[in-house]
Amino acid sequence: MTAPQNLIALVFDYDQTLSPTYMQDEVLFPAFGVEPKKFWSRCGDLVRGQGYDSELAYMKVLLDTLGLDRPTNAQLRELGAGLTFYPGLPEMFEEFERGLLGPEDVALGIRVEYYILSSGLKEVIEGSRLRPYARAVFGCEYAEDEGGRITFPKRVISHTQKTQFLFRVNKGLLDLAQDVNDHMDDVLRPIPFSNMIYVGDGPTDVPCFNVIRKQGGQAIAVYNPNDPTRAAFRKCYQLAAHTDRVKHIAPADFRAGSHLRLLLDEMVSEIAAKIRARRAAAMESGTVRAPGH
Numbered sequence: 001m002t003a004p005q006n007l008i009a010l011v012f013d014y015d016q017t018l019s020p021t022y023m024q025d026e027v028l029f030p031a032f033g034v035e036p037k038k039f040w041s042r043c044g045d046l047v048r049g050q051g052y053d054s055e056l057a058y059m060k061v062l063l064d065t066l067g068l069d070r071p072t073n074a075q076l077r078e079l080g081a082g083l084t085f086y087p088g089l090p091e092m093f094e095e096f097e098r099g100l101l102g103p104e105d106v107a108l109g110i111r112v113e114y115y116i117l118s119s120g121l122k123e124v125i126e127g128s129r130l131r132p133y134a135r136a137v138f139g140c141e142y143a144e145d146e147g148g149r150i151t152f153p154k155r156v157i158s159h160t161q162k163t164q165f166l167f168r169v170n171k172g173l174l175d176l177a178q179d180v181n182d183h184m185d186d187v188l189r190p191i192p193f194s195n196m197i198y199v200g201d202g203p204t205d206v207p208c209f210n211v212i213r214k215q216g217g218q219a220i221a222v223y224n225p226n227d228p229t230r231a232a233f234r235k236c237y238q239l240a241a242h243t244d245r246v247k248h249i250a251p252a253d254f255r256a257g258s259h260l261r262l263l264l265d266e267m268v269s270e271i272a273a274k275i276r277a278r279r280a281a282a283m284e285s286g287t288v289r290a291p292g293h
Helices: 023-032 036-050 054-069 073-082 091-099 103-107 122-126 162-171 203-214 231-241 259-285
Strands: 007-012 111-121 136-144 150-155 196-200 218-223 248-251
Touching (some): 007 259, 023 111, 036 054, 073 122, 073 136, 091 111, 111 162, 122 136, 162 196, 196 203, 196 259, 218 259
Parallel strands (some): 007 196, 111 136, 196 218, 218 248
Antiparallel strands (some): 136 150
C-alpha cells in the first residue's frame, strides 16, 4: 500500500518572510509597555554572555520582563489579530484555491497545503488572519500555571530544530505526540520533499533550505524591498550567489503578478505536472492491455 502523494506543501517561515516586522515588536511590546531596545539588548546579553539559544533567551526575557503581569495563551492569541503582512496576504491563499490548479489536477485529487514554521510564538500566529489557511502552525510555546498565566517554555523551535518539522510535514505526523523519528518508507509519506516549497528570509532558514534542496524540493529566499539599508536584500543575495543555499530570491510581495508569485505559481504548476506524469506512468505500467481481435 502506498500514499497517493498528490499533496503540494508550501512551508513559510513567519518573521521577515510573511511579515515585514517581528511579532514581538508589532503586537507584544505595545500591549505590555515593553521597550524594544532594552528587551533585545537583554536577550543579546544572555546569548553572548551566557550561551543561551536565541529563542530561549527571548522567551525567558519576556517572562522576566512581564513578571506578575504575564498573559495567558488565550491573550497571546488575541494579540495575533493585530499582525500585519506583506502585500498580497492573506489574499494569495484564496487566489491559489480559485485558480492555480486546473480541472485535471482537481480530478486527480491534487491539492496545495500551507504550513507556517516559526521560531516566534505559535499562539500569536494562531490568532492571526493567516491561521484559517494553514494546515498547521509550528512555533515556540509556553506552558501555563494554575492561574492560566504563561509560566515556562513548553516548546522551543530554534532555526536548526525547524528541520524536524519539515519531516513532520513530509511524513504527515502533525500531531506532536507522534515520534517523527519513526521509520517510514518513502512510498508511504504523503508529501514527498519533491512536492515541497520552502520560503524563508535569511541565514536562520539555511538548515531548512539545505534539507529541502538536498531532498529534491524548492526553496525561495525573500527580502523586504522597502528596506533602505538593503541589508535584507544582501542576506538573500549571499544565500544565492555565494553559498548556493537557494536558487531563487524575490521581493516579499505576494500579490498576483509579482516576481514571487510568478515563482510560486510556476513551481506549483511544475510539481502538479510531475504528479500527473507519475500517475499516468503508474496507470500505464499497471495496465495489461486486452488482446486485440
